[in-house]
Structures are given as C-alpha cells and as structure tokens.
Amino acid sequence: MKNFNQLIQAYFGELSEEELDIVQSYFYEEKLQKNDYFTCSGKICNRLSIVKSGIFRIYTLSDGKEVTQWLSKEDQLITEIMGFFYQQPNRWTIQAITDVSLLTISKENYxxxxxxxxxxxxxxxxxxxxxxxxxxxxxxxxxxxxxxERYDLYYQKNKDLFNLVPLQYIASVLGMSAETLSRIRKRKSKNS
Incomplete structure (x- = not known):
C-alpha cells in the first residue's frame, strides 16, 4: 500500500504536510474479515475508506441475479456514494471477499x-x-x-485480481457472461 499521504494526494490533490496531518487525524484503522459487509443495499452508508489491503465486491441483485459493479482493491477508495454523500438508501452491497484492512473516516468525522x-x-x-x-x-x-477490448483494458489494470477472485465477478464487472470471459481467456492463452 502507498502511504496515507500519497493516497490522499492521489485522490484529493496536493496538500501541505500540515494539511495532511489534519486530514489524517480524522481517519481510523479498521479491519473486516472475509464475507463481512462494509454496507448493505437499503441501508445508508456511514463511512468512506481507503483499502490498505484486501478486496471488496460491490454488487446488487437484479432479476434474482447478483450483478457485480466493481471490485475494489488496495489503494482504492470504497463507499456507497448515494448513501454516504446524499443520505439515500444504498443501491449497492459492499462485501469483503478477502480479509480487509482499511483507513476509515466516519460520516460524522467527514x-x-x-x-x-x-x-x-x-x-x-x-x-x-x-x-x-x-x-x-x-x-x-x-x-x-x-x-x-474491455477484457484487455481491465486485465492490464487489474491483472492481480484474475487469480484472487471468482471469474464470474470479473465477467460481471466487464458486462459479459462468464462463458464469454472464458472464451476470451482461452483465445488469449492460445495466442500467447
């Protein structure tokens, strides 16, 4: 993981050391175990976190099927935007798919x-x-x-995820069926 100051500057822009110290004082460390929920659909998300280690899956149910919108990993921010910023019930469920370590700011501290x-x-x-x-x-x-092309772009940026999460989650993020993802992967491995 990048250090806290690097992450804050990457997401929020240049700040002085003094300003970074102020921002950091509002965050606390948090850990979740595999399968724990960060927040659930229908609730209101009350925190925003930086993922120090681990992986989250952001998903919803649509026509009885789970649809994965995003996989969030180390050095990325995690929250449910409508809940955290607008106090509206979450549309998404956010669940740890590995043990996770976070730097978190509560809505109150935010x-x-x-x-x-x-x-x-x-x-x-x-x-x-x-x-x-x-x-x-x-x-x-x-x-x-x-x-x-979507597969190639996602693979370039997230190569590590392909060995860490079920491939049906990646297929869902890419807007394709697991079968299509499998065919693309097979074709890519033949061409390598």
Whole structure:
C-alpha cells in the first residue's frame, strides 16, 4: 500500500504536510474479515475508506441475479456514494471477499472535517470530478469497445485480481457472461 499521504494526494490533490496531518487525524484503522459487509443495499452508508489491503465486491441483485459493479482493491477508495454523500438508501452491497484492512473516516468525522478544514470543500469537488471521470471511462468502454477490448483494458489494470477472485465477478464487472470471459481467456492463452 502507498502511504496515507500519497493516497490522499492521489485522490484529493496536493496538500501541505500540515494539511495532511489534519486530514489524517480524522481517519481510523479498521479491519473486516472475509464475507463481512462494509454496507448493505437499503441501508445508508456511514463511512468512506481507503483499502490498505484486501478486496471488496460491490454488487446488487437484479432479476434474482447478483450483478457485480466493481471490485475494489488496495489503494482504492470504497463507499456507497448515494448513501454516504446524499443520505439515500444504498443501491449497492459492499462485501469483503478477502480479509480487509482499511483507513476509515466516519460520516460524522467527514462532516467535522468539512467544517473545521474549509479547504476540504474544494478538495471534495476534485474527488467528485475524479469519480465522474472514472464513471465516464467505464460507460465509454461499455458502449464503444468490444468484449475483448474491455477484457484487455481491465486485465492490464487489474491483472492481480484474475487469480484472487471468482471469474464470474470479473465477467460481471466487464458486462459479459462468464462463458464469454472464458472464451476470451482461452483465445488469449492460445495466442500467447
């Protein structure tokens, strides 16, 4: 894992050492075991975390099937945005699929940070813009790339996940069936 200061700056922009110390004082360490829930659909998420180690699956039920929206791993942020920022019931369930270590800020401390550190409101906007950019990239890949191109891009960025999580989760993230993912992987292994 990158250190806390590197992660905060990667997500929220450049801060001085003093500002980083202020931000860090609002976070605490947390651990979850495999299969524990970070938050569940229908609840309101009350925390935002940086994943120090481990993997989460963000999913929902659709027509009786689990649909995995995202796999979050080391050095990534995890929260349910509608719950955490807008106090609306979560659409997504977030579950640890390995033991997980986190740096967490509660909603209460997040609001205190916003109040006690006015610059945080500007920093938060930068973070939300990054979230939208990631979402745009994901939508763009789903509407403009073939299944194989999406696989290649995801594999480049997340090679480690392919040996750590069930492949049906990765297929779901990529918007394809497990069978399609299997065919692509088989074709790729023949061409290697």
């Amino acid at each position: 609001l205190k940070l916003c109040e006690n550190f006015p610059k945080w409101n500007t920093i938060e906007k930068q973070f939300i813009v990054k979230c939208f950019a990631m979402l745009e990239d994901r939508v763009f890949s789903h509407i403009s790339m073939t299944a194989e």
